[in-house]
Amino acid sequence: MNRQAVDELKRQVPLLEYLQAHHWRSARPLSHGRWMGLCPLHTDHTPSFLVDPHKNLFYCYGCGSGGDVIRFAELYHRVTFPQALALLCQWRGLAPLLQEAADFYHLQLHRHGKAVAYLQQRGVHSAELIERMRIGYAPGACLRGWLTQLGYPLAALRQAGLVTAAGYDTFTHRIVFPLEGNLYGRSLLASVLPHRFLPGAKGGLYGWEQARRYPDVILVEGLFDYAVLWQAGFRNVTCAMGTHLNAHQFRQLCDGPRTIYLTLDGDTNGSGQQAAQELACRLREQGLNARRVWLPEGHDPNSFFVQKGDARQFQSLLEAARP
Numbered sequence: 001m002n003r004q005a006v007d008e009l010k011r012q013v014p015l016l017e018y019l020q021a022h023h024w025r026s027a028r029p030l031s032h033g034r035w036m037g038l039c040p041l042h043t044d045h046t047p048s049f050l051v052d053p054h055k056n057l058f059y060c061y062g063c064g065s066g067g068d069v070i071r072f073a074e075l076y077h078r079v080t081f082p083q084a085l086a087l088l089c090q091w092r093g094l095a096p097l098l099q100e101a102a103d104f105y106h107l108q109l110h111r112h113g114k115a116v117a118y119l120q121q122r123g124v125h126s127a128e129l130i131e132r133m134r135i136g137y138a139p140g141a142c143l144r145g146w147l148t149q150l151g152y153p154l155a156a157l158r159q160a161g162l163v164t165a166a167g168y169d170t171f172t173h174r175i176v177f178p179l180e181g182n183l184y185g186r187s188l189l190a191s192v193l194p195h196r197f198l199p200g201a202k203g204g205l206y207g208w209e210q211a212r213r214y215p216d217v218i219l220v221e222g223l224f225d226y227a228v229l230w231q232a233g234f235r236n237v238t239c240a241m242g243t244h245l246n247a248h249q250f251r252q253l254c255d256g257p258r259t260i261y262l263t264l265d266g267d268t269n270g271s272g273q274q275a276a277q278e279l280a281c282r283l284r285e286q287g288l289n290a291r292r293v294w295l296p297e298g299h300d301p302n303s304f305f306v307q308k309g310d311a312r313q314f315q316s317l318l319e320a321a322r323p
């Protein structure tokens with residue numbers, strides 16, 4: 001990418017907009033239209049991160065980092081300069097396309113009885129929740145046609161990973177959840193890999209903006225765990241979409257003092273509990289209170305609620321959580 005293209009990219013991705021899309025919030029305004037807030041690059045307790053939207057520059061008085069949106073992307077995602085450029089290009093180009101795909105999949109959900117039946121079987125039945133999470137269904141062999149008809153070039157669909165190199169819809173027979181900058185698809189078929197993301201990062205913690213307001217946060221592995229807990233009335237729940245947190249997700253959990261209830265799957269080989277133990281140690285090193293929730297053998301929060309567990313019973317599991 002030449003100098004001119006780099007300048008163009010920086011113009012198209014304003015720093016403040018990029019920060020806000022990554023959940024940065026200013027704490028107070030300064031003179032000349034500048035803003036001050038908590039630093040997303042280190043564990044910051046007093047606002048030390050200065051943003052100048054006119055110059056498109058940032059500087060942190062806490063950790064000393066500073067620069068433009070590309071430098072920010074490098075530090076934030078812990079990637080090289082060329083990788084940061086690629087991420088920003090993707091972010092710039094992908095947002096409307098993914099939105100369009102998510103909207104299409106959401107419309108498909110109620111047209112496919114087996115998709116609704118699958119949600120029922122996984123204990124997801126609240127219409128409000130389905131709307132809120134914008135849960136959709138990818139039947140396969142129709143997204144490409146729809147998006148090209150809307151004017152999106154096939155190359156863009158391929159680049160976003162929505163369509164395979166061979167030209168087929170990537171997601172087929174999958175329940176789809178829109179994430180921040182990605183889509184997650186859960187297969188209805190037992191014959192293929194159950195979990196699939198589009199290429200690129202899985203993004204931050206799911207539902208973090210809501211959960212972070214609470215002093216106690218329940219961390220789960222899967223979106224179906226998140227869904228049943230939300231349905232049972234728990235609003236202080238967030239999802240890592242896997243056992244291992246990326247650096248960004250870990251920083252999110254540590255962005256304030258709180259208790260984290262680690263509710264990873266109680267699988268029989270113990271890998272979930274091992275991951276929970278390691279994570280609990282890392283959280284304690286950051287001064288957080290971490291507690292491990294013990295589910296009945298072989299259960300995850302989803303199966304716990306599907307098999308008639310209720311909010312009161314889950315609450316007593318939280319109360320019994322051990323450090």
Ligand SMILES: [Zn+2]
Pocket residue numbers: 039040041042044048049060061062063064065
């Ligand atoms: Zn900093």
